[in-house]
Amino acid sequence: MARYSDYIQMQDYLPVYDITADSSNNLWASFIPTHQFCDLLQRTLTAVSSADKSKRKSIWVQGTFGTGKSHASSVVRHLLCDSFGDIEFYTKKIEDASLRNQLINYRKNKHFFSVVIKGVEGAYDLRRFSLSLQREVKNALVAAGHGNIVVKSDFESAIQYVKDHDSYTQDAINKHDELHDIAPTPERVIARLEANDIQTYMELEEALYNTVGVTLTSKSVSEWLAEVEKAIEDEGIADGLIVFWDEFTSIMEAIGSDRINVLQNIAEKAQSCNLFLFLISHRVEDQVASGSKKDDVRTMNDRFDTIRYMMDEVSTYRVMRHTFEIKSDKVGYDQLRYNRTVRLNELIDYLCEGGVEEERSGISNLFPMHPYSAFLCSKLSDYVGSANRSVVNFMNDEKKGFRKFIADEYVYEQRSLLTAEWLWDFFFESFLANPQCGAFTSNFQNHIHRVEEAGDDYVRVYKGILLLNTLSTQFATKSTDVIARISPNEKSIRGLFADDRLEPKMDDILRFLDTNQIIARDVFGEFKISVSSLNPAELRKEEEKVAAQFKSALDFLNYNFAVKANLTKLFVVGDYLIRKCEPQLFSCSDPEPVLRSRLNKYTNEKPNTLHVAIYLAVTEEERRAVENRVKDFSSEFLNSIHIIPTEVFTYESRSKFISLLASHNVAKSHYQESIEKESDLAAKQLVNKWGNRLINGSFTLYFNGEQTSEGIIGNIYSLINKKFSHRVFTKGMESVKAYRGITNTFLANKNFPALVLQMLQSQTRDKLTKFSGSDMPAKYIFEENDNHLIDEECRLTPAAIANGSWIAQVCNEVDECIEAAKKKYVDKFSLSEVFAPLMRPPFGFFPSRANWVAFSYAMRKHKADLFVTTISQPISDEKLADMIKDLFVMWNDGHSESNNKLMLRFGSKEESELTQLLYEVFQLQFIKDIPEVKSLSNVRWGINEFCMQKSRYPLWVLTYCDNINEKRAEIIKLLIEVLEADQNPDIAKIKNLYRLVNSEKVDIAQLVSSPKNYENGFINFISSIKTVKIQRDWWDELLEEISHLQSEVAFRKESDVRECVLNFYIMKRDQMNPAPAPQQSPSSPSGTSTQPANTPTSTFFTPSAPAAPKLVSPDAVKKAKTLVKEANMPGVLWQKVVLDIIDNNPEVAEFISNYLS
Template structure:
């Protein structure tokens, strides 16, 4: 049985509504909709607005096949029929306000309609005038209305019938060959004019004008329409005159289009032109129906800018698009159910009982619409139309149809449309599918003036033969893909999202279009074949989109070949999309893992030695949970052939990784080998996209370049999505592999590996994930260090930093007492372990000069601890260092480390661990019992108060000697008579006063402590006696005596020392002071010849003894001058003078002998050097 035996098309159904053939009540079959009713409201306002400028003529735009003509007929009837004839239709208008506006207007007013359609062979304004007159006259005649206003045709007929110009017309017929084609005599001439032969009228009008005969003039159309309207109004026939002109578009494309548009504008202006002293308007309207907007017409484009604005100002512009719901109603009404029972049975079996088909119905209707159920019923009633076909057919008709090809024309078409399909046997085909729609509209697609669909129709022409050889199902699917491409392309960018998605040529939509017809697997197999044969490419989103412009395929293939060798390592491909792709992998792996996770991606096909180096180099932080993710390319035939080798097999890669994971260098890295490979199909498509991008860039085709770039990324994203959603992996740790879903990696990291690697980390503490945020937390440290007891600590530890309270216990075991002292020894507990290990590390270094805590405790950043900046770890280190408050001193300035400084120390330690930033605060020294005792003894002996620690005490002693004594500490040796042992101790004290911190070692501290215990009384007395600036004088006087000088020179010597000694006086070394005093003496007494036979000044001084120096100060200065040495002479200059004197006396052995003898007597220490030289 054929479908045509059980269903067909109603006889009365017309493919297109002709407004000029509108008879009876067929207009009432129109189904009102929102768009129509909104337009009707605007039209009523154009008649009733109190503002005359708003009473404008109407321009309605809508594409072919949208029902414009039918809606125009309804408008004409609603405005022009007797009210009684429209009253029964008004309830069908859904909006009460519009319904009432129409009723109120029509109860008082009536419009006289003149209906026109098409071009009428109009070539100029004269033709336009005659056609309007002709159609107005015909409309009046149809209504049996006779008015005094004559058309130009009627005026000439009247002249002919009058008979006074018979000879003129007889001669005109005889000589005018063109006129002879219409008439051979007067009677035939009248008949031609009665038949509205425009050419005849034009010839007669021109000849009458040339002959100068009166009695006839060509009417101005505006004046003529005005006269007609006035007569209609005066005779109470109508209040308004309206021209309804359907399919007006073609007139706006003829050569005379600009003058045509000007006349139309003049007519439109009549609707709001004022009469009766401004009390009313002319009331002549024109309603134009086109498939183009005014600004899209050639006439409009010919106008200047100001003319364009004036043209648009004369019309109310309305859009009319066929609503899908209305189309479903019309189609449903057009189907003739010849055997309803059989049709219902088929519908039940093939449609209603098939869930996938019913799913498509739900997909194509708006479930939120108030009439959703009604629409659903109508779609179902359209069987054997597939529900997707119904949707696509109405869609294509709305967006790309034409007068000859609309969804209504599809019903009556026997070549490619509905009537062709119903000749199928009901057992052979279950549904009319979308490929029929492609066939019916193909000529429209092919002839599209703008060539928008050329790439799609060309794709069909190029591939049709190949597809047809594969079978009917391949052809049907292929045509449906192309149809969806066309509809997707014409969908506006601001279209409803659901509308765009419904015509997207996606795998889902293509499968849906054949639900209930072909199995899903069968459709997918066809799609795979189309993709793999490269008839059409499926992009990473599963969309079979035909490119709008074709890139040269040869260039793409050449570019692709260049890419192969650089894409062997798929880890590098992933790195190109690090944020989207690697980021997604990392986020899934680290999901819900408290500790920081560092995921690095590697190629499993790499050579072992290269892989070792790369894995070792990539992981920078030992405190993070380090995951090495290994990905593979899989079999890639073209690349493998080019390289001459295949990628390492998954099993070989697993063996290599298992072996590597056992080694110490990798023992804390978790290896994850991904099973899901990129695969040949994705790899090739990825390279195709990259090649497209490169070629498009070289050709400056930006849209194609972007498409290529985006698709390349999508192919890799698709691979990553597959890994994440359904991929399996081998987790390999220390030689032990397990096979698990990728999505479960985070679970295994938390439960199996974190505790193994970071046995003494704090990962098992029951705290919020925010506690692990990588950040400095001074507050967490402060809470631990500043708390006076545990109760206070627990009260004050609030907010996010309050997580440090979790460190107080392990499960149900308390770790600290009320004094915040550790009371548990079990080092399996991480907090206990860190406290004891830190204590051991510091105590082991307590005898060292200084301890760099950041370096000594850096082991905490590595497994098995893994500390880094966060609230928990910083709080735990604070607990470990809390017992050392007030027991440590900063090495740099000797500041005692109290709780405030300790906070700064801990923050500095973590900062150093993080970025290597040095801070001398974390370089400390341990305060021993001996050091504390020494500090107290020194403070007592030297009268130091308020200083904290040995270093501060040392500085205070030095400062005291600098300011009060103005002398170095060793001068204490020369206060009183002292033993050699005592003097040795004083030298050690002086050394202590000058020592840098790192030189004050424990042994030295003990020596000093023993010495001060022995000599504390002597030292106290000596210190008490030198608390003035004269204490250095004792030593200087002693030395002056030794060189034969008296006390009168002391001031000169002190001034000399100030110029020769560098640094503060407290740092002067005894030997240096002694040397400078000698140099002063040397400079004063350089040997020189004198009048007494060469006696030297030093000789004179020596022989004179102490008494000879009495009153010799002046002589000293004199001798200074004689020797060439003054107080301003530098040491180097004195040395130079001395050497010169020796040079001058090198032959005077006696003199030199005397000088050397005197020097040895005075400076015994020189004897050793002289002896060695001799």
């Protein structure tokens, strides 16, 4: 199917003209010289060439986005500054012969040198502003091959000072971290100054002032520029200097009176030399009309020839037509245009006020755009301009614009032209953001669904009427003829859709909108949406109530939460700041006692956060009145940051706000929803504009009595990160210089338990410092100047400790907290109480990756000393990680008091030593499946395994052994008591047990490691039960019965075993009833009777007696054992082996005594 794009091809689209772009591509020459441009060129030529001082003025071009002011200004630059041969071709495009000849005559004799600036980020204080200008001018001269011009700038003056005072400069560098970070030597400082680096200059100036009290000499930038201009003339480079400064709007939003004065001084030089400024911006007066710079801008305007660059009808048509070209079939296009617009000639005459041929052809050449749509575009171009919404953007938009229309097969088939509803759809977002359009956008949002139900053509007419309402409001001050053509009268509405398919339906559509009160026809026949129909007396009464309710700056700010959020989000850690901060907003109108009370409360809360107080004012008088008081507060509340923004809400905005909110309240009470919404939106927009001025405006910052004004509110976080945060928290993560310039997810205020385990468990440096993704910057904690701060075994290097690196300071603080806790707490303690000093300055720990990593690393060396309070073993890495997480959760809330969830205790020296001693005594290394023994809990488990695998009896049976004395029996009982109390260990008993076991470790080892001793003890235990006699053939059955007890073998209760034996005996006796149980001694598993041989009928048994050993003197045996115990053997095991040999073979005692003697 056919489309308009079969005839039309869109040109390459450049949404924004860059005045700084290389001129070699001659893009500038594509500009069409309109009447508006010719006026701009004429006035510029007059300014630079006139001998009349009153006419010699700098130029200030102002206009909305999309009007082509930057492109037009670029053409002026080329025409005045390029060689005549390069621009002669373009002069032929200028239709005004008088202007063309004037330009040619001037250019044959003279030309200017141009410096082009776009924006200039960071020119937010007087020094940077001046340095930025000097830098751009110097760069332009060098780029043009004129670097030999010698006019000493502030940069050269600073270079000379450094060369003359090398030692002073080095001292200043060493004492000023910010300068040292970017230029550690005087040579590096000079190199950066030669590159016109502003930051280096500023840091050098501050460093010299703080160390030796020297202020770098500086020259008035206006005088410097005048000297440069003279040098340009003297060197024959050009006949003057013009500084073209595009995107000057952002500069005006940020600068204060001091920089405005500089601009005025530069502009005034035009009367005495050939130095001119050529500024390009939006309509600045409109933006600051209710701001603090209102008077400054008016004064500045007097020094400039201010040119309103507006898009007249013809200029708009030409610019729009330039966005597309006709393909090869121009004849076919012309025929199609004629066929589809032949009946619209009368309408075109009406729109062109009688048929000016230039306008007529401009409209006709925009086919397939409807003539009325083209006419409305000429009005939209100057009043609805933004970076995303201009008529040029509309022509090139593929979703809602002209480019989309010409590619649509349906509209071609329907013989449709691009009508007004397309414009409404495209520019709707701009209307929505404009408070003056609130009534129209609200009407649309409230009624569009009802209109859609009526049909597509109804929607088209409805949108067209809304567009006319919107434009007629913008042009309220224009001539009657203009108003008539853009007002929502019936003639204009029918004109919007002249010769359209919906023409026959127009009466029905208008009747539908009227009768349904969607847009009612007024008494004049217009479909005009009323902005207000509220009772004036009721409004005045409501205004009094609103005025009483809204007094302070915070009252107005709180009305628009989004604005408040945009301001406070600049202090969000991770996104902007590197330190957690919860800024507090104060009203300058509050009494001093109220401010002091709130500050006192605020600065005493959450000691690990930055305390930032922001003072907002309604009027300039309020702001000025509080300045000295705030400075005093900064000295009173030390280490807190106090900020006074330059921008105030203004008295005018306050009055408008009160009026709008009164309208909102009254409309709400009368159920006039449209006015209610419109007024609410407009009131919020007033606050929104103030918010934008605040963020883009300058400020005064006070800290500990010091004052600074560096930058704008929008980038104040950078200043705080680099210059203040580390002064509050001198040992905080800010100590790592690499973090002062980072604002990303690494610094996010979150929990990172995985990093804790990495720090606690890694055994090598490579594993410990293996970071990836968002964790990557954590590596800076363990390295400095590319040098490792920890060795391969993850220990701090001597250099890290000696140089006081941040991680070394954290480790030292953790060590000191641990040592202090060991002296203070005899029992359990809370981690949060012990490490509370880390949450307060100078460390100020809060949840951030750097803090998680540093604290967890510092805990590595202490984890073996930390025991869970209820068990006798060191805390596991996982449990410690959980506790650290809970600790950081507390720190996130700004407190660190005692907490039951974080209770631990210190493991005693004796506890650890007892663990190792019992491990040796019981020879647990020979027991299968026993892991490394680290605690008494592990020992308890190991001893139980020993009893299960070796002895098969509980520990307490050893107290019934034949060869045990009373002291050793008490040791066994105490051992059982300590190990059974594993869940709540008694440190005093642990210490006592260690002392006792250690004093007789060889004998105890002999006793506990021999299974025979357990068997002997158990038999004796059975024998001690007077009411029980166990027959030989019951023995295995009894042991099986005991094994079923629900308890650990080693720690079965004696009472439980006794009860089990008794029950077993009763069961057996009952089975043998009525025969009474024989009263004989128990038997051993070996089945050998313990009764005399003359009792053959005995059915009871005891263990067989060993063969009688060779008689040896007891003294000889005792001597041998003593020598063994005193001998220096590899371990307890070897001593036990030798002692066992003596016991089993007493005859070797004499040999061993002789050997060891």
